[in-house]
Amino acid sequence: MSQPRSSYAVGTGLFIVLGFAALAYLATQTSSVANVHQGDSYTLDTQFTNIGQLKERAPVKIAGVRVGQVQSITLAPGREVADVKLSIDKSYNKIPQDSVATIFTSGLLGDQYVGIQYGSAKQVVAAGGALARTKSTEPLEEMLGKFFGAGNVVDNVGGSYAVKADFTNVGSLSVGAPVKMAGVVIGSVQSVHADPVKLNAQVVLAIDKRYNTIPDDSAAAVFTSGLIGTQYVAIQPGGSPDMLKDGDEMILTQSAMQLEDLIGKFLVNGSSTDKKDAGDGKSDTPAGKH
């Protein structure tokens, strides 16, 4: 009688141990205990004009290393600035007084965090003190909005007329993609095929009959809606008195911008201006030697 009972007890005990082992595994291996556990810390006050998507408990980093978290975010009474309290680990208490707190985004679409860049002052900011110099979040949307437009697809009603346009590169433009003017859909792409002689892409646009007063020197460009959206053809009206008719060809075209090229150029330009001083200093030395 006691034999089966003790085997139940052993099996049950093993089961409970296994369950708690799994819980310990989840808590320690797959989640960051540091997110909850906070050692001794002190607070710093900062003020930002725009915190973007920054949230409470977002990390605070120095040189990319996590040193604390955002304790609270409140609107400063009577002013259009956000009071952000940072809770920073006691062991990092040598932050110069003129350090700059900046709101960064990790990656292109990642979470936002507060980065602190050390200044050169001898004085160390005291516990409970304030970092006077801050940089607010970069409005990525505004920046991108200048590059890309966006809009919604409307039904094709009332018939359409066809216009041809040649592009050197249509990117991933597909049949049925919208044709937009001023961001409003006025038609769709009827066909996309390569020209065997001119070795470029010939696109036929079906434009709604209602929009029959488009100047014939208008330009067609392949744009991308948003950062990872689909591509569409945008028409930028010209100034000619003659209008586009069925079967006409648009002369002025702008091919699809390759996001990779764009970012590549942007990054190269950005870093070259950033490092201008250092670069000049380096290039001066060999020039002086020669």
Place this chain on the structure above:
Amino acid sequence: MNQHTPQGNNVVTQSLTQIGNCGLFLLTLLAAIPRSFRYVRETIRQLWFVGAMSLTIIMVCGLFVGMVLMLQLYHVLSIFGGTSASGMVVALSVYRELGPVVTALLFAGRAGTAITAEIGLMRATDQISAMEMMAVDPIAYVGTPRFLAGLIAMPLLCCVFCAMAVFGGHLVGVTWLGIDNGTFWSNMTAQVDVRTDIVNGVLLKSLAFGAVVSLIAVFQGFTTPPTSEGVAYATTRTVVASSIAILALDFVLTAFLM
């Protein structure tokens, strides 16, 4: 225990009567907890039956859920070049929803039905009446130990399920599809939060589901008509009622905890 008296033929009235009886039965079960302490060995035996014996199905299912989730996510996220986040998404979706819900559904099918059928047959063969004759409280000896065992076993089973799902995701993602091992773990640890995901998601939800499933199973066993047809009907109803209760409660809990 003999409150099962459907009043009227209306479906709504009947379901409301069932829910009301179920609530009253929960109070009876809870009130019997002090008296069930002397049957602690019975509780351990039930824990062994509903918990330890369910481990195989829970572990195998957890492994496959993690593996298929990773496979699906990898193909979707590769469109956006975000495959490095797939480990994190597997962990979050399993901890917050899939782990507790799938574990509870499996638990209802594996352990809930067995509890209902066992108690129903005890009633059909007059074992419950025999216990009453011997001055053994059937609620304290049969009902409460099974309820408590379900309550304790569910969170533990859910933890095992989640751990196996993460392991399955790792198996497919890192070993097969070639996601970097370091990226897999660091993205996961950066996003999974102990309080919101593991305590609120895994533990609290599975505790609530464990209470609901074992309550329904024990209640159906005790209130079924003591016939072979009644036992079959009660077993079916345990699965149906548990599944609906789990998914509805999951929505409510998510709305309140998130």
